[in-house]
Amino acid sequence: MKNASALRRAVRAFALLVLAWGCGPAHAHLNTTGVGPLYDGLMHFLTGPEDLVPALGLALLAGLRGAPSARRTLFTLPTAWLLGSLAGLTAAAANAGTLAAACWFVLLGGLVVADAKLDLRSMTVLGALVGLVHGYLNGSGMGLSAAAFVAPLGLSTAVFILVAVVTALVVPLSAYWARVAVRVAGSWIAASGLLMIGWSVRGV
């Protein structure tokens, strides 16, 4: 009985070993499958503050304004970002990205600090503007190629995820101090924007 159990264990171990050796390539690095630019777009958004912070600011503002604004921004911003990116693909690379981002930092950060009571229509317009401007600047830097059409999808996916996560965290906040903490974060965004304007004017 004991020998039979030991035999079963040995067979299972052998089977696992064979499975481990027999595994095929994972194709986890998607350059060869054509999906690589999707992740390039996603990572571009997540690794650079110029695009990430304005989207974060808008998500904080939408969260402060409540569930309807959050839901509207969740779809407006990524869609506008996608359309802007696609439109920008055919354009020459624009150099105004830093200054544009700085202005959005100040505006969106200021609105969060002030806890501005924007209605749903204003939030929609604001989300569309942020998405179109940043998307266009992103797209214009990519250049026109077959692979470049996939990258905007990655960008807008990342925007969608960020807005979904941030608004889901902010909308339920009802405690006074928690909403104040969001507004303090807005002041940091606005302050960074002011500094960014300084160094973009200086041309660092």
Next chain:
Amino acid sequence: MMAWPRRPSTQALLLLAACWAPAASAHLQQAEAGGLLTGLLHPLSGLDHVIAMVAVGLWGAQLGMPAIWVLPVAFPLVMALGGMLGFLGVPIPGVEVGIAASAIVLGAAVAFELRPPLVIAALLVGCFAIFHGHAHGTELPAGQSALLYSLGFVIATGGLHALGIGIGTVHSRPWGRQLLRAAGAAVSAGGAYFMWRAFA
């Protein structure tokens, strides 16, 4: 929950594996990440900055609502203006004196439990923020991302304010009030020391 292995041989193997771990090098200290790290560390690298920032939080906590959050919101915004002047190369005379004075005045405000109107308190804090921002702005290391450097020092400054507010919550306890006043006196004394150094 996973149980901790009891067999000494397994424990020894785990220890060996832990010791064997090479450096992850996940926190890059060059290029963009370097700018963020430098910015985060810049307000912490000077004790004069640290005590003044903590004093802002202490005073805000002592004054209560709404100063507890108005002062930490006003400070980074005005500090950014100072930083912008620094980036642009616009000189401000006596920056070190201004920073030391901020510690003296804000520490004294906590020590004496001064309760000016909110606008006056915000203006006072804002005036001193210009000096702190200018010092940060002029010391951007070459080759680093100014944006991430800016984000870093704004976040670190906010963290120091939060620390001050956290310490300041002792104000509500019977013994805390005196402790807070003593902390204010210590900040003020520290400021006096930095003032002496600025002129030495």
